[in-house]
Amino acid sequence: MTIQDRGLSGGGDASRLIERPIEHHDAQLFGSDVVADTLGALDIPYIALNPGASFRGFHDSLVNHLGNEEPQMLLCLHEEHAVAIAQGWAKVTGKAMAVAVHSNVGLFHATMAIFNAWCDRMPMVVFGATGPVDAMHRRPWIDWIHTARDQGAIVRNYVKWDDQPASPGAAREALARAKWIAETIPQGPTYVNLDAGMQEAPLAEPLPDIQLDRLMPHVDYSPGAGAVADLARRLKSARRPVILVGRVSRSEAGWAQRIALAEATGARVLTDLKIGAGFPTDHPLSLAPPGVFPLPQAQAALDEADLVLSLDWVVLQGVLPAAKRPGAQIVHVSLDHHIHNGWSMDHQALTPVDAYIAADPDALVAELCREMDLSPSGTYRPAPQPEIAVPADPQAPLGVPDLARQLKRAVGDRAMSLLHLPLSWDGAFWPFRHPLDFLGSDGGGGIGGGPGISVGAALALRGMGRLPIAICGDGDFLMGVTALWTAVHYRIPLLVVVANNRSFYNDEVHQERVARMRGRPVENKWIGQKMADPEIDLAAMARAQGAAAFGPVRDRAAMDAAFADAIRAVEQGGVAVVDVRVEPGYTPAMAGALTRESGSKA
Known part of the structure; x- marks a missing residue:
């Protein structure tokens, strides 16, 4: 089968036709070709990456040996986004996606997102690269500063397993073990570091066939x-x-x-x-x-x-x-x-x-x-749900309850998935009636993960007939906005709504508590927290990634119109962002819970 034939057999996935390489027939195989073949055999459809020279051999194998197909590369603008996309994919599928990060420096960028995935118990196989390990093959300066004696030590405490295989045969086994361990519960990320020298060395002879399925036996965790x-x-x-x-x-x-x-x-x-x-x-x-x-x-x-x-x-x-x-x-x-x-x-x-x-x-x-001889059906009679209160004054500033009420009305009876929610969200806003209605938080509290996680989840949901919706805080969005470029580029439909209070508000709450405990002015809590003077044009940042963008939305009528237009854009296969300017604050339920949790009377 030619590369072009493989590219046209993607099951209707439009992104499979993006970044197609010209046809090539291999004469000489290299160590990284074995790694790429193994990754393809492990049934991992995508590898999210930010490119780097340390894995240039592996990158070439994915493109020219596999034809950028099974797995297909997803180009990301930051390593945190690549890992977050894999986390979002796992939230829907329960399966590991692959990620590649460049050398020690790319791994440093990726660490927060790997920690999020670790705390969230989400599987993925992260590839790193180093070296050449053999110092005689290193280029002056750059290969030396990008080589670490024990690169896996950077993440070893928050991955399930790591390895640095020294040969193509060892790499093949390491990949099988990495996926098997990542997907065995409790799930989590694994890390495989590829020596640049091993990647680029010609293969003297083909490796013997192995039975990957027998290397990854099912682990039964049924109770006695x-x-x-x-x-x-x-x-x-x-x-x-x-x-x-x-x-x-x-x-x-x-x-x-x-x-x-x-x-x-x-x-x-x-x-x-x-x-x-x-x-x-x-x-x-x-x-x-x-x-x-x-x-x-x-x-x-x-x-x-x-x-x-x-x-x-x-x-x-x-x-x-x-x-x-x-x-x-x-x-x-x-x-x-x-x-x-x-x-x-x-x-x-x-x-x-x-x-x-x-x-x-x-x-x-x-x-x-x-x-107990039960016959599960999944059907039930829903209990009545209270409506989100409408402000007595229609000119009152917008709050997160307004955002929730009007978005829910705009979505109507469509099947949807809430991929990410801000801390200001109240669970009473929107009932969950299906296991894909809500996918959970970022796991480790690492702000900035929301956009990337949402892109990965939207990729996994593509074609399921569900409207993918991420509701992000402004700080989370600002740290992760360039993840949206990947969604736009690979035609991954996604609606992002930003609850934009122009503040790192959770920390305002903390500063108020400290001020009250110490008898100091609570009026100063906003200093070092507010994102104002100038206010940031979030819609412009979304447009810069190629997304349709609406806002800033400052009133209820404009919000209705923006949601209708944004949903239409997503249903046509696009990425849309709505910047809704909301007042800082938590709902009474959330504020009370935070107060009880901290023991504060603030």
């Missing part, structure tokens, strides 16, 4: 029958059970099984805005709208629960004073302990539990449904 039977008994005898739905998959089958389990046991269910949708938020058994922190009504139910079942809840200690109640039982289902290494405190506090089941939460719920 005894643990399932014991948990079923606990649930049946509980009078006030609560289920905490944490890190679970985007599977529709798993979604239906969680609904069936809650309905069969009468368990109330709590979900979380730090992670993707795991249970319908308008189900009658939903305790409260999801939030970054639990709302008072949810905490009250937890305090009274006689059984709490945690399905890999991210911050268990933060919601479980119920653990101190006499007779209360806590069952935690998780495999997360397998990757706790002590460098990062992302493992959270050690929490007392009555039973710990080391299993995949999806597999555990599936086994419970079989044990």
Whole structure:
């Protein structure tokens, strides 16, 4: 098959016709050709990258040996964006995308995004490059400063595994191991560093065939029958059970099984805005709208629960004073302990539990449904949802509730996915009724990840008939805006709405707390936080990436018009950005949660 033939067999993906190389037939193979062939055989459709000389051999192999097909390169304008795109892809698919970053300097750029993916437990295979390791082959100056003795040490504490293979055969095995480990739960990024000398050396003879599937066996994390039977008994005898739905998959089958389990046991269910949708938020058994922190009504139910079942809840200690109640039982289902290494405190506090089941939460719920003879359907009767309040004064400044209400109205009954949400979002704004309705946060709190994550998620959603929507804060957008160029270039439809309060407002809140604690003027909290004088033209920055852009929007009528035009542009295959100028602030629910979490009276 020629390169052109491969390029026209992309299943209707328009981006497959972008950046097509001229036809070439290989006579001599090189070490990097083996790496590229292996990557193609691992069924990884894309590799996001910012180019660099350290992996020029690998880059050439992707283009001239594979024909920029399976995987196709996604050119990014910053290494953080490349990693974030892979994280967004994994949020939808549960599968690893490949990323390539240049030498130690590209890896330094990528570190924050890799940490986000680590905390978010999202798989990816990150390629680095170094050297040549053999100093006799290094060019003066540049090859020396871009060679590190142990480059993997830069990220070793927040990847699951890393390697620096010294031969094409070792590289082939390293790639298989990297993908296998990345996609085995708990999932996470892996790192493979390619020696520039190994990449560019001619291959003396073809390597023997290997069976990649046998090198990556399926790892079964189903619970034992005894643990399932014991948990079923606990649930049946509980009078006030609560289920905490944490890190679970985007599977529709798993979604239906969680609904069936809650309905069969009468368990109330709590979900979380730090992670993707795991249970319908308008189900009658939903305790409260999801939030970054639990709302008072949810905490009250937890305090009274006689059984709490945690399905890999991210911050268990933060919601479980119920653990101190006499007779209360806590069952935690998780495999997360397998990757706790002590460098990062992302493992959270050690929490007392009555039973710990080391299993995949999806597999555990599936086994419970079989044990209890349930027939999951995924259907339910939604509970009535309160409308977002309309300001009494129609001329009042815009707030995030206005943005949410009018965007929801503009979307109407379209299937949509919220790819990213700002901290000012209230979980009551928009019910989640499908596992792809909301994909969770950035994972590590690394601001600037939102745009890139959203591009990767939109790529994975392309062709599914869902409207991909990212709602970003202005600081997040400003740090990641050039990720949108990749979406425009590769025809990835995406709607980005910027909740633009012209401030790093979360830090204003912190400065106010400190001022109150110290008896100092709270009026000074804005200094070093406000992005004004001059105000930044976010729409112009979006247009500079090739996106359709609307705003700044300062009133409700203009917002309706902008949303209608932006959605139309996205449905025609484009990228659209709407800059909505909102007042700084949190909803009462979010503000109260933050105050309770900090112990402050601010």
